[in-house]
Amino acid sequence: MKKLTSIVAATALLGGLVYAKEVKIGVVLPLTGNIAAFGQTSKGGLDIAYAQNNKLSNGDTVKLVVVDDRGDKVEAATAVKRLLDKDKVSVILGEVASSNSMAMAPVAEKAKTPMITHASTNPRVTKDKKYVTRACFIDPFQGAVMAKYALDSGLKTAVVVTDAKQDYSVGLSKAFKKAYEAAGGKIVKTILINSGDKDFNAQVAALKQANPAIVAFTGYYPEAALMVKQARDMGVKTPFIGADGVGFPELVKIGGKAAEGFMYTDHFNEAAASSPEAKAYVEAFHKKYNKPADSMGALAADGYGMILQAMNNCIKAGKASDDKECINTNLRGTKGYKGITGVITINANGDAVKSAVVNAVKDGKFTYKTTVNP
Amino acid sequence: MNLDIFLQQLVNGASLGSMYALIAIGYTMVYGVLRLINFAHGDIMMVGAFLTFFGTSAGFPFELAVLLGIIGSAIIGILTDKIAYKPLRDAPKISLLITAIGISFFLENLFTVLFGSTPKAFKAPEYLTKIFHVGNIYLPISVIIIPTVTLAILAIVLWILYKTKYGMAIRALAFDIQTVKLMGIDADRIIMIVFIIGSALAAIGGVFYAVSYPSIDPLMGIIVGLKAFAAAVLGGIGSVGGAVVGGFILGFTEIFVVAMFPELGGYKDAFAFFFLILVLLFRPTGIMGQDLERGRF
Numbered sequence: 001m002k003k004l005t006s007i008v009a010a011t012a013l014l015g016g017l018v019y020a021k022e023v024k025i026g027v028v029l030p031l032t033g034n035i036a037a038f039g040q041t042s043k044g045g046l047d048i049a050y051a052q053n054n055k056l057s058n059g060d061t062v063k064l065v066v067v068d069d070r071g072d073k074v075e076a077a078t079a080v081k082r083l084l085d086k087d088k089v090s091v092i093l094g095e096v097a098s099s100n101s102m103a104m105a106p107v108a109e110k111a112k113t114p115m116i117t118h119a120s121t122n123p124r125v126t127k128d129k130k131y132v133t134r135a136c137f138i139d140p141f142q143g144a145v146m147a148k149y150a151l152d153s154g155l156k157t158a159v160v161v162t163d164a165k166q167d168y169s170v171g172l173s174k175a176f177k178k179a180y181e182a183a184g185g186k187i188v189k190t191i192l193i194n195s196g197d198k199d200f201n202a203q204v205a206a207l208k209q210a211n212p213a214i215v216a217f218t219g220y221y222p223e224a225a226l227m228v229k230q231a232r233d234m235g236v237k238t239p240f241i242g243a244d245g246v247g248f249p250e251l252v253k254i255g256g257k258a259a260e261g262f263m264y265t266d267h268f269n270e271a272a273a274s275s276p277e278a279k280a281y282v283e284a285f286h287k288k289y290n291k292p293a294d295s296m297g298a299l300a301a302d303g304y305g306m307i308l309q310a311m312n313n314c315i316k317a318g319k320a321s322d323d324k325e326c327i328n329t330n331l332r333g334t335k336g337y338k339g340i341t342g343v344i345t346i347n348a349n350g351d352a353v354k355s356a357v358v359n360a361v362k363d364g365k366f367t368y369k370t371t372v373n374p
Numbered sequence: 375m376n377l378d379i380f381l382q383q384l385v386n387g388a389s390l391g392s393m394y395a396l397i398a399i400g401y402t403m404v405y406g407v408l409r410l411i412n413f414a415h416g417d418i419m420m421v422g423a424f425l426t427f428f429g430t431s432a433g434f435p436f437e438l439a440v441l442l443g444i445i446g447s448a449i450i451g452i453l454t455d456k457i458a459y460k461p462l463r464d465a466p467k468i469s470l471l472i473t474a475i476g477i478s479f480f481l482e483n484l485f486t487v488l489f490g491s492t493p494k495a496f497k498a499p500e501y502l503t504k505i506f507h508v509g510n511i512y513l514p515i516s517v518i519i520i521p522t523v524t525l526a527i528l529a530i531v532l533w534i535l536y537k538t539k540y541g542m543a544i545r546a547l548a549f550d551i552q553t554v555k556l557m558g559i560d561a562d563r564i565i566m567i568v569f570i571i572g573s574a575l576a577a578i579g580g581v582f583y584a585v586s587y588p589s590i591d592p593l594m595g596i597i598v599g600l601k602a603f604a605a606a607v608l609g610g611i612g613s614v615g616g617a618v619v620g621g622f623i624l625g626f627t628e629i630f631v632v633a634m635f636p637e638l639g640g641y642k643d644a645f646a647f648f649f650l651i652l653v654l655l656f657r658p659t660g661i662m663g664q665d666l667e668r669g670r671f
Contacts, residue, residue, distance in 0.1 A: 034593060036491045164641070191636045194643070196597060198587035201386040202632030202642075205379050222493050226587055233505055234382070234512045253495040254589045 020059040023322045025307060026083030027064050028094035028104060033071030034196075035220070037248050038096040038296055042118065045297020046093075048284050049304045057312045060321045065089055069100060076100040080107040080115075090322040091116070091307050091331075096296065098122030098168045105132045114310075114328035118303030119267075119296055121244065122171045126350035133331045133350045135303040135339070136267055137374070139168070142243050143175025145265045145356045145372045146216060147183060150241055155213035157186045159238075161203070161227070163219030164192045172218040172243055180216075188212050193223055200227040201234070208236050220245040224262070225254035232258035239263065244295065252364050263360040263369070268295035268341040271368035272357050278340045292366075295341065302339035306331060378510040383633045384626075389517035389586065391625020392524035396579035397602035398609065398617035399531060400572030406548040406612040407568050410470050414454055414477035415576055416599015420592060422447040422577025423584040424485060427496055436499045444577045450481075451573025452566055460562065478599075485592035493591045496584040503585070520582050527575060528618050535614065540567055548612070597643070601628075604650045610663020619661055624649075 027046065030039035043066065054062045065087045069075040076095055083089045084107070092108050092115040095101045101120035108115035109131050117125060118135045121142055126132045150158065158180060163169035177187055189210040191203045204227065207215065215231075215238050217224050224246040231238070242264040252259045270282045270293045281301060285293040310330035311321045319326045334346040342354045358369045397419055404412045425446040429439025454477050462470050506513040535541035543564045546554045555561050583598060584590050601624060609620025624646055631638065631645040638645075653661065 032486060032491055034491055034591065040492075189636060192638065192641070196593075197642075198583070198589065198594075199386075199390055199628075201390075202383060202629045203636060205382055205386075205633055206636035209376075209379060222589060222591075225493075226589055229588070233514055235507070250493055250495070250589075254493060256495075 020061060021321065022061050022063050023056065023311065024063050024065055024087055024089040025304070026080070026087060026089035026092045026094075027066040028069055028076055028079045028083070028092065028100075029066065030071035030096060030100070031066075031068035033069075034222070035071040035097055037221075037250065038119070039068070039071070041248075041294045041296040042094075042096060042300040043297075044289060045281075045285070045294070046300040046304055048281060048288060048297070049301035052280070052284065053305075053308060056308065056315060056321050058315045058321065060311075060315075062308065062311075069095065071097065071100065073100050073103040077103040077107050080104045084108075084111050084113060089113070090324055091327055093118065093300070093303050093307065095120060097166075098125055098171070099166065101125045102167065105129055108132065112328075113324055114331050116303050116307060116331060118299040119244075120168075122167050123349075123351070124167070124171070129350065130332075131328050133306075133328075133334075133346055134352055135299055135306055135341075135344060136244075136352055137354055137356060138351050139171045139243075140175040140178075141374060142265050142356060143172050143177075143218075144179035145358065146176050146241050146243060147179035147185065148372065149263070149265070149358050149370075150180065150214050150216070151183050151185055153214075155239070156184065157188050157212045158214050158216050159189045159191060159207050159210050159212040160187055161191045161193060161207075161215060161217045161219065163195050163223060165195045166219060168245060169218040169220075173216070176216050176218065193219060193227070195220060195223060197223060198226055200230050203227070204231045204234050204236060207231065207238070208234060212238060214238060215240045217242045217246065221248040221251045222254070225251045225259060228262060229255050229258040241265075247295065247359060247366060252361060259361045260364075261360060261362075263358060265356050265372075266295050266359050267356065268293070268298040269357045269359055269366070269368040272371055273340070275338055275340075277338055281340045298340040302337075302341050302344065305339060306334055306337055306344070309334070309337060379633070382511050383629050385511070385513060385517045387626035387629035388521045388622065389625070390629060391622035392521040393579050393582050393586070393621075394598070394602045394605045394624050395524050395618040395621025396527065396575050396582065397598065398605040398621045399528070399614055400576045401603055401606040402609070402611055402614055402617040403531075403544075403568050403572050405606070407544060407565055408459070408470070409467055410459065410474060411603065411611075412572075413471070413474040413599070413603075414481060415572065416595035416597075416602065417478050417481040418447050418451055418454075418573045418595070419576040419580035419583070419598060420485065420590070420595035421450050421481065422573075422580035423496065423590045423594065424489070424592075425577070426581050426584065427494060427590060430497055436502075440578075440581050443581060444574045447573045447577035447580075448570045451569040451576075455565060455569045478595075482592050482596070489592065491591055491593070493589040496588040496590050498585040498588060514586075516582070516585050520586070523578070523582075524618070527578070528614070531571065531575075531614055534571070540564065544568060601643075601646065604647060608650050608653055608660055610660030613660070613662045616660055616662030623661075 067079040096119045098120040101117040116133045121139045162173040310327045313330040314326040337344040355373045359366045422443045426439045426443035429442045504515045605620035605624045606617045609616025
């Protein structure tokens, strides 16, 4: 027995690489289903970040276990259970939609496994959770940025369009209303829609009657594209402002000319990338996909980078790279992480405090307008 | 609500309603003949829109692409009948119903796997997307064309049903399949014709839907299919005229609920179905339906 131990010790000494551990990160994304675009773009950025760096400072290798939840809440929660029980992952990365992350969070919390969502912006995702962190800002901030940008542009009356089926949209609308009214704006009407709806003519007619200076659309891109198209068809010229849920190529593909001028707040625009980390990522992205780097991918890369940093910090502190408690403490304690989407600091709630960008559709492309700091 | 907005909403309602009507006709005809609620019908509509989309993407002129979409959907309609429904002709009705739901899931998932679930932008030709201004009312040309075509199609379907031999056979089949077979009529062939008509109309409805709302995805047929089914029931399932009436009523209700209570716009589906329940409470057979066991078109 003693002999065996010494052989093991010797082998371990011979080279960390030979005996290095494999640390697993469970990734839950909507790779199919009606929000597949979010999952696919997230995966694209994650792949680049993984290719750039998949080793820890002590030679341990990182392995990604990616599970598709089809954009479904129940599937998302099941995916986390599977990753914990079957694949024995140390950290969970995901989801995009807040509704799905909220279904996953209690499962991770119960198993005391750190979970970081790269793109869920609803405040309730991390609320009262000890093991849930995020790499993105939250809706109150995003809503405040929308309100601030609208008011700064001199647009003082607004109609709010909320997707009643999405937690994301409901939360965002609330945040927008609060910030907009606090700063002297007036909400003249609130209109409800449902994700999956295609006909918004009745809502557009109500919108036309209210005749606001700006439309705050807090839903996702499929509805945004159709609604702005129907609004323009009916002669409504009011500008639209949305949030990170509308900034997808389909907005322009489906909306066509009607999407021109659609503004939205976002996490990232490659035109605003200034740090060396961001530049290296953008360059690798262009080389691999030959298209502009999107924000979901950049966020996923940041979430992954934060996990790696937390693991390396654990190793530095003399702990195992897969020590869940240690990873969680370090994730929650992230300060000044130089990410691709900006400098990220995690606050006491587990939410990221970072800057947002405002983009607008111009000649069918998403162009950078400005950066708004917290 | 002022007059302009009212007229605008009236036009929107007519356009939405006629799309429901086109799809409801297929529901009601298949029900009339087979006593089967063909839940895959909404997905046939999706297939029609997708095939047309592929046609235009491949560079065919729009009209040819639509024709291909209609023919393709008709073929898929025939295939579902031959493969899934025909072997169950003598099985309990419930087996047939479950099979229809199965076919519906199959088509939705097949298209998701093959073409992805990201919505695709449907390109319609200029002459279908032009917009007129009449005073303060904005009239997309489609809101005139769609109801017109729907009413023309209704006339053709009624003509087939009441003035042709095939129509007589279809109506006879709705009364009693066994007796019709004894008279030497090939029931399977007549059922095939019903599926061809139903699927072709669903495809036309799908194309119209895609022209009006130019974003198509593999799951687009679910909710439209449900609404069309509701329209068919509302009008009296088994009655072609009833399906059209039901479609229009549903379209108007939906549009006007949102127009009058924009805050409740998110619940418009609930209102549509609530209205259906209300009508059925007072007229269990629907507006134009007669004896449930003896569909008469």
